[in-house]
Amino acid sequence: MAVEFPIGIYIALASALFGIGAVGFLIRRNALIQLMSIELMLNAVNVSLVAFNRAHPETQAGQVFAFFVIAVAAAEAAVGLAIVISLYRLKQTVETDSADELRY
């Protein structure tokens, strides 16, 4: 192996993906695309976890943690989509702007 492991690239990639996901969540109005952006962010975190684990391979904690993240993200996606369907039933649209009844 080479002496050095370029962890910076992976961290940079993860940060970029996270930023894109965050911006996407904040900007888009469509609930489904917002959920997809959330998935992007979770994936980015996974990448950084595994990269750090590669830098300290004496334990596999990073990958295990990423594993759990994937599992929970799947559960969360399921429930979130159920909510989106409820919203669609109520408002006949999936735009989150229409869910504004909890206002002052």
Next chain:
Amino acid sequence: MNELLYERALVWIILLPLIGAVLNGLLGRFADKNLVSALGVGSVAGSFFLALVCFAHLFTGMDAANEHGAQIAVTAYQWFHLSLPAFGGGVHEVGIDVRFLMDALSGLMTLVVTGVGLVIHVYSLGYMKEDPGYARFFAYLNLFLASMLILVLGSNLPVMFVGWEGVGLCSYLLIGFWYQTPAFAAAGKKAFIANRIGDFGVLIGMFILVSAAGSFEFADINSAAPSLTQPFFLGTWQMGTLATAAGLFLFLGCTGKSAQIPLYVWLPDAMAGPTPVSALIHAATMVTAGVYLTCRLSPVFMQSPVAMGVIAVIGASTALLAASIAVAQKEMKRILAYSTVSQLGFMFAAVGVGAFSAGFYQVFTHAFFKACLFLGAGSVMHAIGSHTDADIFRLGGLHKKMPKTSWTFLLAACSIAGVPLFAGFFSKDGILLGASELAYAPEPLSANWVGWFVLVALSLAATMTAFYMFRMYFLAFTGEYRSAGEEGAAHGAHDHHAYDPNPHESPDTMTWPLIILAAGAVSLGLLGLPTEWHLTNWWQGWMGHSIASVHAAAEGAEGAEESGLTIAYWTALASGVLAMAVGIGAAYKLYYNRADDRFRDAMPGRLYQLMADKWRVDELYQRVILGPLAGLATFVGWIDQTFVDMLLTRIPSKLALLSGFVATRIQNGRVYAYGAVMTVGLAVVSWFFVTPHPNLEGQAEGATAHFEAAAGMGYAYRWDFDSDGTWDAPTQGSEEGFGAERSPSHEYAFSALRGRVLLIAQPDGDDARVLVTEEPRPLPASLLPAGWMEDPTGDATLPSVRLEGTEIVLRRNSAVFSTPHGAIADEEVHLGIGDHVIVGRPETSRTDIAVRGLVEATVEVENAFGNRAHESLELVVNVPPERSEPAQARLTTATDEVLR
């Protein structure tokens, strides 16, 4: 001992009606009517009896009197004590006692008040029998009597003023007795307000008098009267003498209370009250309070010809004006009201021309005949069933139906008209005499003018008085009763209600008072027989000590017997008799046995209308004073609504709404907005975690300091205790090393000190720091104790301090320094760290000044991200100096050796 009895009696004269008022007022509603009557009348009867006793005692002592005349005085207690500035500098220590005095003047007045009061109370038993407010009426009536007695018996101005205000209040309560009718309540208010305006005058007069004479007591003021001729300045404008000013202000009060021009307008409206009220208050007692006041302070008024002239002119004018209005009125009580105003004008005219005792005599006789006339009118109203007033043009022939009322009324009318040998004749004669004497006086022409004016005006007024009195009598009591049948119904259709078609005589409780009063009106003339007829004038004899008079001043020791029948006397007599004759005659011709008003038809219409409209004075006041006042009130109200409300309520409410609006913009229910806010929060929090925060704290004990930095995630520290750039911990001189030591201690050496500082102990426990620099700096005076200077009275220079090498030099200047061993005498003191001196004089508060060193420590913190932050802290330490012994010895004290 005997005197004590009379003094006690004097107090009880006042207390009895007061107790009656309180009991009836509080409990009367629940009590039996007979009990209320007994208490109400009984208290006044007791008061009258005591008054008689006291007056009799006074009367017998009248000859063997001291220079004050016979009197009974009693001091109840000291009310309060004042220090007042005096005119011309200095201070008067004035004590105000609750003190009552009965001399001839107040004694007679008391008799009148209680006597006529008793009679009217008895009358009220019958008159007010049906009224639901029976107990309230008697309570108010008793209260009025008590206040009037306080007024009359008070021996100083404040006590009199208490009574003055009290009668004003009771007047308001009684006029507005049937307050359910708004017009009556308004009449009560009008009376009170007009009185109030007058009260202002009384107060100012009171203040002038006390500043000049140094006392509120009548006796003191009167004896100080000659000194009141100093000029009186209103700012820089000289307003005559003190006496003039005081007199005019007091007279303002009299115009209010005694209904003269310009404040008489309340009295005719006051007829809204029950008739006994009109009789008691507005005929016999309250309205004469003004005359009483002027007579009481007659020496003061005598000192001011200007004031006297003003009083005379206003009095005469009022008499004339009111009489002219009375001539054109058609309701009984109204005529009598204007008659009262007119008669009061007579009294003041008398006072103004210097005939004080004559004026007071008129008070006395007026009480009787006017009360009798009012009660007679009340009797008529009771008979015909009217609650408000009696229109004489709807009456007639009452002589046959109500003989007792008719006879007493006639007798009283003769008295007021001045039919010879009735009481009114003598009193009026006395007044006219006073006026004509002034008219013929050899001295200042201005006095002559006043005298002639008063004489002519009063003669005219007397003519009109006789005329309207008999007009009223003839129209009401002679001829045929005009409200008996269809004629009455026809009249009744216009007015409020019809009169009883068959009136009959009033009950005995009402007619006996009439008889008693009429008897008085006839017979009391015997008291004041003019001296010109060489008969005893008892009145003048009594009054001589209490009231000043022109006679006494002018003739002095000659005595009253010598005056004789001068031309002044004949003029007065002639005008009086002529006036009466013309008046009665004209009335007889025009109105006897007739029903129509030929007088009105004979007069020019416009003039008559003006007279009937009271010369439109009320309307004038409304236009000129009340209207603008109401306008001002509306304007101020508008300002309040627009500006004050705006400023205090609408603007804050709008601000609250606005801030709420702004704050809720974030909560629009949309996810993206919440997400944006969360992002911002995330950024802040991450900044906080990404950069480290040291939060350095330090404490010094002596030369050792303990530091503590904040703990945090992955923090590593390094310390530079003396801030010289090289890191001292964890490893000495290291550049890169960070350690885990979070709270180190460090002992400072002398070389690590950054500077010197003075610690000055402050009263709140902390020490104030003063940094010592190479430049001399004065110690701030705010940090030094109060007595730091040697010489408190002279200029003081602050001590200064400067740094010299490693020592500090304290320059003493004007301060007092000392050590525990004694004071320091040197100009300059050399100190090192750890030394201290005490500043301040021994007898004042002293403060410790200590010298300490200053160090600065720095800590740098690195967190797990590799970011660093550093913070510095300055501490005061007490490092023992590395200096030699000789420096210590430079502190020389008075005792030299003990410092080592």
Next chain:
Amino acid sequence: MSTPNMVLLIVSGLLALGGALGTVAANRPLRAAVALLVNIVALSGIFLSLHAQFLAMVQLIVYAGAVVVLFVFVIMMVGATEKVPRTLRGLTPRTLSLVLMSLVALMLVFGVVYVAMPAQDLPEDYGTVMGLGAVLFTQAALPFEMVSITLTVAIVGALAVGRGRTPKEAEAAKAAEAARQLEGAERLAEERRISAEVSAHGGH
């Protein structure tokens, strides 16, 4: 790092970034879903370059095979092919978010991209099914079971939320809604009356 590894990394990285941008900027939801798929597959490649084989496969199976499919189902239900507006109407939140996130991302990217750490020898079973399985069932057994419970709960929750109303429930809900509307209207009228009184009174 060996050259093939590097190539894999670069290609996967570019694909991942492209897919992410595609997801965020897509016109239609279905296209966004496809872009997400691309991103996930690329990420699986990245995991491979990090010697995390098991994780790469899990990523493909779970994410690409289940989550994205679920997304596509829902998209189909709510209308997939219509054009969806790209961004918000409001300028301020859009700009704010863009700026902030870009700053954070750029800060991290440019601060960190050159960092390298000393590479260490990999253990024998690093990233393999056996290695990971050993850890999962021994050290991380408790979290593993908790995750299964979480998944069960998620299933039940999704069912409950997504079920909608039975006709009886729908009727009851409609009646409750009508009652609430009525009460609201009453309260509004009451408030109007009170404010009218107050302003009449306050006028003097």
